Amino acid sequence: MNIIAYLDFNKNELKKVAFEVATLANQIKSQTNANIFAIGINVDTEKANELKDYGIEKLINIKSDLLDKYSSDAIANSLFQFAQSINPDLLIFPANSHGLELAPRIAAKFNAGYVSDVIDLIDDNGNLYFKKPVYAGKSIITTQIKSSVKVISIRPNVFTAKKNPTNSLDIQNFESNISINEVKAKVIDINKNIGKLDVKEADIIVSGGRGMKAAEHFNLIEELASVLGAATGASRAVVDDGWRPHSEQVGQTGKTVSPTLYIACGISGAIQHLAGMSTSKYIFAINKDKDAPIFKVADYGLVGDVFDILPKLTEEIKKIKG
Amino acid sequence: MNILVAISRVPDTTTKIIVGSDGKTIDNNNVKFILNPYDEFALEEALRLKEKNGGNVTAISVGNDLNTETLRNALAMGADNAVLIRAEGEFDSYFVAKNIADYAAKSNPDIIFLGKQSIDFDSLQLPSYLAEFLNLPLVTIVTKIDINGNEVTAEREIEGGKEIVSTTLPCIFSAQKGLNNPRYPKLPDIMKAKKKPIEEIQAISIDNLIEIIKMEIPSRSRLNKIFGNTDEDIQNVVKLLHEEAKVI
Numbered sequence A: 001m002n003i004i005a006y007l008d009f010n011k012n013e014l015k016k017v018a019f020e021v022a023t024l025a026n027q028i029k030s031q032t033n034a035n036i037f038a039i040g041i042n043v044d045t046e047k048a049n050e051l052k053d054y055g056i057e058k059l060i061n062i063k064s065d066l067l068d069k070y071s072s073d074a075i076a077n078s079l080f081q082f083a084q085s086i087n088p089d090l091l092i093f094p095a096n097s098h099g100l101e102l103a104p105r106i107a108a109k110f111n112a113g114y115v116s117d118v119i120d121l122i123d124d125n126g127n128l129y130f131k132k133p134v135y136a137g138k139s140i141i142t143t144q145i146k147s148s149v150k151v152i153s154i155r156p157n158v159f160t161a162k163k164n165p166t167n168s169l170d171i172q173n174f175e176s177n178i179s180i181n182e183v184k185a186k187v188i189d190i191n192k193n194i195g196k197l198d199v200k201e202a203d204i205i206v207s208g209g210r211g212m213k214a215a216e217h218f219n220l221i222e223e224l225a226s227v228l229g230a231a232t233g234a235s236r237a238v239v240d241d242g243w244r245p246h247s248e249q250v251g252q253t254g255k256t257v258s259p260t261l262y263i264a265c266g267i268s269g270a271i272q273h274l275a276g277m278s279t280s281k282y283i284f285a286i287n288k289d290k291d292a293p294i295f296k297v298a299d300y301g302l303v304g305d306v307f308d309i310l311p312k313l314t315e316e317i318k319k320i321k322g
Numbered sequence B: 001m002n003i004l005v006a007i008s009r010v011p012d013t014t015t016k017i018i019v020g021s022d023g024k025t026i027d028n029n030n031v032k033f034i035l036n037p038y039d040e041f042a043l044e045e046a047l048r049l050k051e052k053n054g055g056n057v058t059a060i061s062v063g064n065d066l067n068t069e070t071l072r073n074a075l076a077m078g079a080d081n082a083v084l085i086r087a088e089g090e091f092d093s094y095f096v097a098k099n100i101a102d103y104a105a106k107s108n109p110d111i112i113f114l115g116k117q118s119i120d121f122d123s124l125q126l127p128s129y130l131a132e133f134l135n136l137p138l139v140t141i142v143t144k145i146d147i148n149g150n151e152v153t154a155e156r157e158i159e160g161g162k163e164i165v166s167t168t169l170p171c172i173f174s175a176q177k178g179l180n181n182p183r184y185p186k187l188p189d190i191m192k193a194k195k196k197p198i199e200e201i202q203a204i205s206i207d208n209l210i211e212i213i214k215m216e217i218p219s220r221s222r223l224n225k226i227f228g229n230t231d232e233d234i235q236n237v238v239k240l241l242h243e244e245a246k247v248i
Helices: A016-032 A045-053 A072-086 A099-110 A215-228 A236-240 A271-277 A293-297 A306-321 B037-053 B065-077 B093-107 B126-134 B187-195 B231-244
Strands: A002-010 A035-041 A058-063 A090-094 A113-118 A120-124 A127-134 A139-145 A150-154 A170-175 A186-192 A204-208 A231-234 A261-265 A282-287 A300-303 B002-006 B009-011 B033-035 B056-063 B081-086 B111-115 B138-148 B151-158 B161-168 B171-175 B199-202 B210-216 B225-227
Touching (some): A002 A045, A002 A072, A002 A099, A016 A035, A016 A045, A016 A090, A016 A120, A016 A150, A058 A072, A072 B126, A072 B138, A090 A099, A099 A113, A099 A150, A099 B126, A099 B138, A113 A127, A113 A139, A113 B210, A139 A150, A186 B151, A204 A215, A215 A231, A215 A261, A215 A306, A231 A236, A271 A293, A282 A306, A282 B231, A300 B231, A306 B231, B002 B037, B002 B093, B033 B037, B033 B065, B037 B056, B037 B065, B037 B111, B037 B171, B056 B065, B056 B093, B065 B081, B065 B187, B081 B093, B093 B126, B111 B126, B126 B138, B126 B171, B138 B161, B225 B231
Parallel strands (some): A002 A035, A002 A090, A035 A058, A058 A170, A090 A150, A113 A150, A204 A231, A204 A261, A261 A282, A300 B225, B002 B056, B002 B111, B081 B199, B111 B171
Antiparallel strands (some): A120 A127, A127 A139, A186 B161, B009 B033
């Protein structure tokens, strides 16, 4: 069995989700004796050494000047050139903004079935089943891919990266021979939200809802988030009211998140919000209404006024953080 | 400027999902279906481009009679034409993409718009499939589009920021929330939309590549340790987060 593990590793940008993809590939390898081909693009070889901690022994470094700026067509074409040479059985991508564009492209090129946002993989005597949330997590389907080539993307933060050190990393360069005409759309600039963590990537999220009463009160959310090194999130209601940017919205028409800790402040727990955060490992709710639906899914809760509780809570957590 | 907008019919966001008797799909009883919210952003952007540049907007959907209701929503918002690709039974995104690509290959639109995902299966795969099948440029999850002649600059949302993407028409966009504020159809337009014709095409048959084995409702037991709001309560919760859950 040949597995392609697309790491979304470009130059020296190596994100946590790359180690999660590596971990899953190794998990399958240990069960089926598979060959893993991890993929990076124009990688910094020094940085690539970090992959050794996560069991990667072979990295295919796809090289081309045309791939310096992200372009989903150019990367997909280059990756396909390599993939055809090894007849892959399974291709694993991260379900992030790049992987979600690339994985279905590769699936289309192979006429392969693709399951996105996978949260669990079951190997039943060589038959692979993939679980994925649907309806924003209100339900979960178990699927089977009927084509011989199978493509999946995995939800970040779900497959915990496990250290599994190897002694050597073999980096093989693969020269892509794409032409400039294959770069149909390309990134010309990136605007980062400086100093802000994204809800999709954060271990802890502090979210605020209508109970925060006004946009300016979100400083309480931001202060708590800052002490915890957390991302700030928001309910649909406050995004629709323009209090918070839509990139922070958690729920069915926002982002589905799976942090280690989700802190819901002044959020009652509308069904579409709960769908988006119900896979959080721990949920901590603060709300003045003891009957709010959010408490039904909460591990910990404080019933009371957020304006009274949040400053005290932030102080208490500061004490622990030293 | 001719624009094709692919739309889908999905359960309303307030829907409580119940698994149907087949154990694989949802129980549709008492479920209110709506035009996929992300498709509304796509359609709105298409209508604005048409209002600025002229041309026409065609809404297209793959499904059965129930999808005609969704197409009429699009007509009421201002789409000029509606096309139903008739298909019965269960079909996957690959099937939908092949059928929409087949139509687009004949009608050659300047732009194909889609919602970034439909809020039922949340797969975000249709735009990429179309780009591959039609060999067109693609920008997904867009929050801003500037078109100047054939030159396109678009903003797409990524983790913790935006990518600015440069491309050319014809191309495919998938719309993210924030791209615009979709209009509400006016009553006379809703009435007129009821009388507009909907073109029907029989779907080309393609084998599904994905099979759903089962559907289940996630159940996760929670600790449910709920306290009041005294200083001691707050200290207690912090202690539990630190020592029991070990998350802070």
